[in-house]
Amino acid sequence: MPSAEKPGFRFPSAFTILFALIILVAALTWIIPAGQYERVPSEALGRDVPVAGSFAPADPNPQGIFDVILAPIAGFYDPLEYTANAIDVSLFVLIIGGFIGVVTATGAIDAGIARAMLRLKGRENWMILILMALFALGGTTYGMAEETLAFYVLLIPVMIAAKYDALTAVAVILLGAGVGVLGSTVNAFSTVIASDAAGVSFADGLLLRLAILAVCWVVTVAFVMRYAARVRADPTKSLVHDRKAANEAHFLSATADQEQPEGAPFTGLHKVVLVLFGLTFGVMIWGVSIGGWWMAEMSGLFLAAAIVIGIIARLGEGKLVEAFVNGARDLLGVALIIGLARGIVVVMDAGMITDTILHAAETSVEGLSQTAFILVIYWIEVGLSFFVPSTSGLAVLSMPILAPVADFAGVKRELVVTAFATASGIVNLVTPTSAVVMGGLAIGRVPYERWLRFVWPLLLVLTVIVMAALALAVNFGGAP
Template sequence: MSLQEQTLRERRPWYRTVPDPMVLIFLILVATYVLTFFIPAGEFERVVRDGRTAVVPGSFHYLGDVAAIHPFDVFVAIPKGLISASQYLFIVFIAGGLFHILQKSGALENAIGVAVRRVGVARRNLIITVGTFIYGFFGVAVGFENNIALVPIAVLIASAVGCSSLVGTAMAVGGIGVGFALSPINPYTVGVAQGIAELPTFSGAWLRTLMVITSLALLSLYICKRVTRMDFEESPHAEALSKHLDEYRMERRDWLTLLVFVGGLVAMLFGVFTAGWYINEIAGIFLLLAIVIGAINGLSANGIVKQMMEGASGVTAGALVIGVAASIQVILEQAQIIDTIVNALSGLIEGIPIMFSAIMASVVQGVINLFVPSGSGQALVTMPILVPVADLVGMSRQLMITAFQVGDGLTNLIVPTSGGTLAMLALGRVSYAQWLKAIMPFMALVYLLCWGGLVVGHLAGY
């Protein structure tokens, strides 16, 4: 190797030498397969109460008749994972098509260009901070996966103020993730967990509200001071402004396009809150919006299909990562070792001083989240175990639920089994390796902040 080649290699960013996300997740899949030979199969007894399946505390037992997984099943798990995660794949493809049509119409770009011009690029940090808190509010009030399609808007805003798509993705994914993780009114985690713990729904909101506001403020500062200065290689498909800010104007067709788009989002939220809509119904709304917006902007049926295909092709790699990540869950379920892992981890909390047992509980929940990525599913599996543990060690049930929320929610930002996060990264055109490089220092800071909040909550009698 010549001196020049060696110098170029040394200068390459570390994330450029990290294997492709597909390779990383496949290595995790292989490691999971290896674990099945060392972790015995086991399960808890479950009962159905009020239409929900709950774990019976103290009912864990080992299973002795589970067949070993054949090495070929590791490869079979990938198509099974693609099938199990199909709803995430489809919403990424459809949302990618929708935003491609929106971008081609120019309405969204014109609106963002006009808005940023009026506020002023010089106030970039203010725009980033307000944007982060707005996305945080969506995470608090709407949920996590329900906000997938809003990521490209943040990327365009970042482009308008001269920042990379990584900054926009951090605003959107980080804001939504933190808002969802620490939401005082999260029905998927807090609502389910408090129901199991027999506490009033959304009680004890003051601590979670304090934690989510301070964490979003920390995220805003982190993005402004660090992420905006990071070297980042843009994807050739990244959303970006195509004109100078002074050239942007809003025409009648632009207003009509945005009215339809916002109306669709309102209809989506109405369905989420009143009819229990989730990924499939949201994807259906996005598909309808793509057709209507395409027609408003003079596209023929063939033109709409063509632009939908172009948009979907740009997010194919990110969408497929979601399916490969889901294969990890397939192996865990086939080996029947999830309950064994949960039982072992929950035992780590006992025997620790109360002040630190809440912190340990959040760590345990974070590890469990790798194996049980669903927030409500994790609450149903772990809360029947950890609520009695909290009673035994003298910790309040309210504090245990907040510790569960911190551990479950925040790790959604980094675990490769979180389909919603991978879907958002795909729409932001940011690879998983690039995302880890950007977000990991913030994760350390926000965990320290939240652990301090748990200690304060214990000292305040929360």
């Protein structure tokens, strides 16, 4: 059934939003003076870091129309020093799509969903709590972010079959992992790098971050479960209700969308395929957290798993290739969005305004009281996070500059690290410059403005919690 489109203003697509931001940032390179910090190599961080107090004007390099047009292309392969090339992430997404396409072609996912819904009948809400706990654990320990893109195509059909909606599934993954990153305890890509750059141990401030994580996780889970229960009781309450029929047709087959009797076929082959399916994700998590894997290794894992599953299921060469290509094609739009989002950072760095913005932040906190200082630092990191969605990148960029300023304000440097981690975590739940946000929404077919409408009350509550925690910490033990 086609959805009825309301006349009048229609919110632009993610592609339009991101390209408009590229144009805006390019325009800013004509207005904001160019500048640059001196940088020195850091053995601990394995990259160059800016030197506090070394900012100096630089020759301007305003970005023109040609640069704007090339930005999405450069966004795929331009080697930013603090994060993986977007082409690596995009290829990972395409291979994930191919892997899911092959598994779907075996019929195991449909049969598994139908059996799971029978077993979970009346207890579906436990899925939300358990999954958000697991994603938060990944977020707080190793900064689970791009890896979550692999889980959307797995979880969305399950949530829809459980009579929730695609937005619920997106929220479970994006908010689950995101709140873990917000409360980064031992996250090597956030607090560990930031602490090293700030000159303190990552164990400093750990109890505060644990408290923030616990409170924010409880609030976030309650928020998602409340929305999910409301949608299940009345599907018209869904923020994507107009897409219900289209989403069911896209994510579910006719058999998976129906309640099947106990005797419905769930063969031994289906069980073997699903075991291999789950094992693949388990190996991915092990590889990232312990084995030092990144995009290339994860992509190779899913490619190999797709071939093995296709052979075991006896799909045949033709059907295996067709299923893989069709699955990759379903996620092509997501892969393009990732490069487009990266283009914003490329333009800002090429226009030499990134350090200028950071210098303005450095000078804006001079002479403030301790409480005002830490709260202003938090909001500075919020602003910087919009342009630099990479937590490790923002840590390397901002901590060597802002952490030493804390000494003059009489504030412990670990509080600056915590302000950075929480600010980056909150912004990366919504920023359109994040490939993780825009990619997840694209996979879930959730329009960006619907996500904002859904999540803004939660962002408000989380912001109040974090600011209160920082203010209390700086007044009760926050002085060096």
